Amino acid sequence: MVDLSLDRLPVAVIGAGPVGLAAAAHLAERGVPFVVVEAGDEAAAAVQGWSHIQLFSPWEFNTDPAARRLLAAAGWEEPEASSLPTGGELLKQYLQPLAELPALAPHIRYGAAVTAISRLGVDRLRTVGRDEAPFVLRLGDGEEVLASAVIDASGTWRRPNHVGANGLPAHGEQDAGAWINHGLPDVFGADRDQHAGRHTVVVGAGHSAANTLLALAELADTAPGTTITWAIRGADPAASFGGGSDDELPARGAIGSGLKMLVETGRVTLAANFRTHAIRRLGDEPGRDQVELTSRGPDGTEQTLTADRIVAATGFRPDYGIAEELRLELDPIMSAPRALAPLIDPNQHSCGTVTPHGYRELAHPEPGYYAVGMKSYGRAPTFLMLTGYEQVRSIAAALAGDIEAAQSVELQLPETGVCSATAGGEAIALRLGLTKEEHEQLLHATAKHLGTSSSASEAVLAAATELGVDHTAALQLAAYAAEMFDAPGATGC
Numbered sequence: 001m002v003d004l005s006l007d008r009l010p011v012a013v014i015g016a017g018p019v020g021l022a023a024a025a026h027l028a029e030r031g032v033p034f035v036v037v038e039a040g041d042e043a044a045a046a047v048q049g050w051s052h053i054q055l056f057s058p059w060e061f062n063t064d065p066a067a068r069r070l071l072a073a074a075g076w077e078e079p080e081a082s083s084l085p086t087g088g089e090l091l092k093q094y095l096q097p098l099a100e101l102p103a104l105a106p107h108i109r110y111g112a113a114v115t116a117i118s119r120l121g122v123d124r125l126r127t128v129g130r131d132e133a134p135f136v137l138r139l140g141d142g143e144e145v146l147a148s149a150v151i152d153a154s155g156t157w158r159r160p161n162h163v164g165a166n167g168l169p170a171h172g173e174q175d176a177g178a179w180i181n182h183g184l185p186d187v188f189g190a191d192r193d194q195h196a197g198r199h200t201v202v203v204g205a206g207h208s209a210a211n212t213l214l215a216l217a218e219l220a221d222t223a224p225g226t227t228i229t230w231a232i233r234g235a236d237p238a239a240s241f242g243g244g245s246d247d248e249l250p251a252r253g254a255i256g257s258g259l260k261m262l263v264e265t266g267r268v269t270l271a272a273n274f275r276t277h278a279i280r281r282l283g284d285e286p287g288r289d290q291v292e293l294t295s296r297g298p299d300g301t302e303q304t305l306t307a308d309r310i311v312a313a314t315g316f317r318p319d320y321g322i323a324e325e326l327r328l329e330l331d332p333i334m335s336a337p338r339a340l341a342p343l344i345d346p347n348q349h350s351c352g353t354v355t356p357h358g359y360r361e362l363a364h365p366e367p368g369y370y371a372v373g374m375k376s377y378g379r380a381p382t383f384l385m386l387t388g389y390e391q392v393r394s395i396a397a398a399l400a401g402d403i404e405a406a407q408s409v410e411l412q413l414p415e416t417g418v419c420s421a422t423a424g425g426e427a428i429a430l431r432l433g434l435t436k437e438e439h440e441q442l443l444h445a446t447a448k449h450l451g452t453s454s455s456a457s458e459a460v461l462a463a464a465t466e467l468g469v470d471h472t473a474a475l476q477l478a479a480y481a482a483e484m485f486d487a488p489g490a491t492g493c
Contacts, residue, residue, distance in 0.1 A: 008148075009134055010148065011033065011148055011149045011151060011399055012034070012145060013035070013036045013153060015036075015155055015373075017045075017046055017047065017153060018062070018385050019385070020154075021067065022392050029066050030399075034107055036107055037109050039111070043096055043099035044099075046158070049157060049183060050184045052184075052186045052188070053086060055085055057084075057385070058081060061386045062385050063078075064389040066396075070098070070101055074101055112140070113140040114140075115138050115322060116322050118138075119134070120134045120135075124324075124325045135150050135368065137150070149368035152370065153375065156319075160182035160316050161317055161379075163276050164277070171279070172281070175279075175281060176279040176310075179307075179310055182311075187212070194308075195309055197223050199229070200228055200307060201231055202229070202313055204315070205232045206313060206315060206381055209311075212313055213268055214259060228268045229268070230268050231274040231293070231295075232273075233274065237259075271303065274305070275295050275297060277302075290307060291306070293310070317378070317379050318371070318374075320335075320371075323369070328369075329364050334380050335379050336376060336378035337364060339361045340377075341380075345380065354387060356410075356411040358391060358398075358409075359395045362391060372391045376391065438469075445463035445466055446459045449462040449463050
């Protein structure tokens with residue numbers, strides 16, 4: 001006879017991505033039995049989709065404390081805290097070694113997609129005895145896994161937002177799907193031929209859009225005929241430029257400064273007030289024929305853009321379909337747990353001003369179910385991995401019965417003012433293919449030109465010309481220097 005008492009069953013963690021693996025590490029440290037169910041064939045399968053992207057947060061903000069302790073005990077060599085990893089480096093140097101640890105590996109099941117969650121013998125209407133009934137996770141092959149609690153770290157990567165401006169698919173969007181990339185295309189690798197020598201329209205105003213626009217501008221340097229349009233719903237792109245020299249993460253400030261430069265120099269054409277209403281195919285062959293995007297404003301005014309390719313950098317949204325039989329309380333705007341929503345509202349917060357939170361803010365009327373990581377943020381784009389790590393630390397402590405630890409705050413997010421001019425410039429240089437040595441040479445050459453130049457940005461351009469740094473890199477580095485040192489009130493922090 002199977003023992004169905006909750007204290008005998010494992011905690012089910014859905015997803016073996018960064019936050020799911022961190023949850024497993026914390027549970028392992030506390031001796032709480034667990035099972036990780038991962039839909040992909042390997043750990044952090046979704047990270048593979050953006051493995052070519054360099055993160056704007058350094059290693060110190062991308063690894064979990066419990067995971068580091070387990071890895072260190074196994075002889076892991078921790079990467080330099082201040083360096084900026086790519087998604088691929090995060091995967092190979094941290095996530096895969098973590099998933100292979102003896103404390104975790106035997107408890108991870110790959111190719112196990114969760115299709116539904118409920119309670120054993122109890123539907124959503126039943127209240128009596130509900131708290132004592134185990135969770136049931138139904139997998140794609142029909143197998144059912146019993147659990148004492150569920151930590152849902154399944155993320156949002158497989159559910160991108162639509163191109164349509166009102167949150168619905170634009171008319172014809174599905175029919176034009178072969179012309180649309182979601183997320184962060186690899187314009188120097190697998191997706192190069194889709195963009196080189198062609199016109200790409202990037203839709204969206206966040207960091208994913210900025211990364212793609214910067215990459216396309218670099219591609220245009222070596223692929224004649226490559227043109228770029230940036231379509232945003234608002235009238236002013238200033239918010240997308242970020243804090244520049246005031247940004248708490250230098251690499252993120254560098255991205256914003258670089259994007260501002262692209263628009264001001266005409267390398268990227270800005271289509272403001274563009275609210276995509278319809279997308280129409282102009283042929284049947286994505287590699288040859290184009291599509292037409294139509295914007296329709298509130299007053300009926302229309303604009304049109306013709307593109308060879310569309311990049312929908314419009315973010316992602318959670319899918320709670322697997323939890324339909326659970327009692328969830330989601331904010332009607334953010335699709336996040338109701339208590340969490342005001343703490344992450346993008347109208348009020350950036351990544352660095354989100355209040356650290358744990359099991360209490362993530363709780364639902366369904367005891368024992370927690371959505372964490374990107375999924376917990378609903379449609380808010382203010383998530384940092386470090387925040388997700390704190391979420392699962394708190395939840396693991398609560399599930400282990402250590403309420404004091406669960407309620408404590410053990411997280412300090414990066415604050416405005418701790419930026420570094422050198423780090424921001426290095427972030428641009430590394431992303432543009434310069435080595436650290438070449439960046440140091442550029443710094444020395446810039447110092448030499450400062451005495452005869454009218455501004456820091458002019459000194460950077462002169463140094464870049466002297467060293468043969470390509471045009472796009474020089475302009476972006478100069479733009480960042482202007483933000484850091486030439487703007488009124490700039491401190492160069």
